[in-house]
Amino acid sequence: MSSEYKKGIFLALGAYILWGILPIYWRLIDEIGAFEILALRIIFSVIFMIFVLIIGKNQRNAFF
Structure with a gap:
C-alpha cells in the first residue's frame, strides 16, 4: 500500500x-457557560503560543 x-x-x-x-x-x-469556555480557550491559546514562540526562537538560533 x-x-x-x-x-x-x-x-x-x-x-x-x-x-x-x-x-x-x-x-x-x-x-459550562459560553463565557467560561471562551475564557479557557483564550487562556490556553496564549499559553500554547508562548510555548510555540519559545520553541521557535530556540530552533531559529540553531539554524542561523
Whole structure:
C-alpha cells in the first residue's frame, strides 16, 4: 500500500472515532457557560503560543 492510502485510512478512522466521541464531549460541557469556555480557550491559546514562540526562537538560533 502507498503512504497516501495509509494516511487516508488513518484520517478516515480518526474522523469516524471523533464523530462517535463528540456527542459525549458536548454532553459533558453542557453545564459550562459560553463565557467560561471562551475564557479557557483564550487562556490556553496564549499559553500554547508562548510555548510555540519559545520553541521557535530556540530552533531559529540553531539554524542561523
